[in-house]
Amino acid sequence: MRPYKNSHPAFRHSATLALITAALAAAGCSSMSEREQGTAKGAGAGAVAGAIIGATTGGNAGRSAVIGGAVGAIAGNLWSKRMEDKRAALAQASQGTGVEVARTDDNRLRLNVPSDVSFDTGRADIKPQMRPVLDEIARNLDPNVRVTVVGHTDSTGSDAINEPLSRERAAAVRDYLTARGLASQRVSIAGRGSHEPVASNDSASGRAANRRVEIFLSEQQG
Structure with a gap:
């Protein structure tokens, strides 16, 4: 049996259009802002999806690709505009602290808060340097954004010490945020102990990098 091959001109044209759109979206991302990246990625994904749906349902695949690209661009733009605003505000609030916002x-949105900003060794008391960053997280946060806080330790000590300590640190961040008006049901916490290092625990600098708190902001769809 010969393999199926759709040679209909409309299908070939729309498939080419969708692939070009996706390629352009990907190629431009490295030089774009967060908002522009969201628009481009949304357009590429929407164009591909639109072309496939149009072709498989008997519609005009080329037109479906264009419509899908437009819808995807709008969705990507709206998403990254909201989150970009918060990202920019957090980057400004954490400037010079060593906190990474990406x-x-x-x-x-992910904030990596190192030990010299977050907590002293063996303790779960929030340092003053961390408070402006947490204040900015809680300030004017979009209602559909959820916050996840993950605490980490280095490998010094046993799991019996490190795992509760990492959870206590995450809980301290949650409690600080809820004290500033963020509803507790919007914040989830976890403690990873020493199980997810980002550097070698064989050096003092590596252990300091591993003693950290990660804060994630995610926008719930729908």
């Missing part, structure tokens, strides 16, 4: 591949 957008993740799964469209969350």
Whole structure:
């Protein structure tokens, strides 16, 4: 049996259009702002999805690709505009502190708060340097944004010490945020102990890097 091959001109044209749109979206991302990246990625994904749906349902695949690209661009733009505003505000609030603010591949905002900003060794008391960053997280946070706080330790000590300590640190961040008006049901916490290091525990600098708190902001869809 010969393999199936759709040679209909409309299908070939729409498939090419969708692939070009996706390629352009990906190619431009490195030089774009967060908002522009969201628009481009949304347009590329929407164009591909629109072309496939149009072709498989007997519609005009080329037109579906254009419509899908427009819808995807709008969705991507709206998403990254809200989150970009918060990202920029957090980056400004944490400037000079060593806190890293970045957008993740799964469209969350991630703050990596190192030990010299977050907590002293063996303690779960929030340092003064961390408070402006937490204040900015709680300030004017969009109602559909959820916060996840993950505490980490270095490998010094046993799991019996490190795992409760990492949870206590995450809980301290949650309690600080809820004291500033963020509803407790919008904040989840976890403690990873020493099980997710980002550096070697064989050096003092590596252990300091591993003693950290990660805060994730995610926008719930729908």
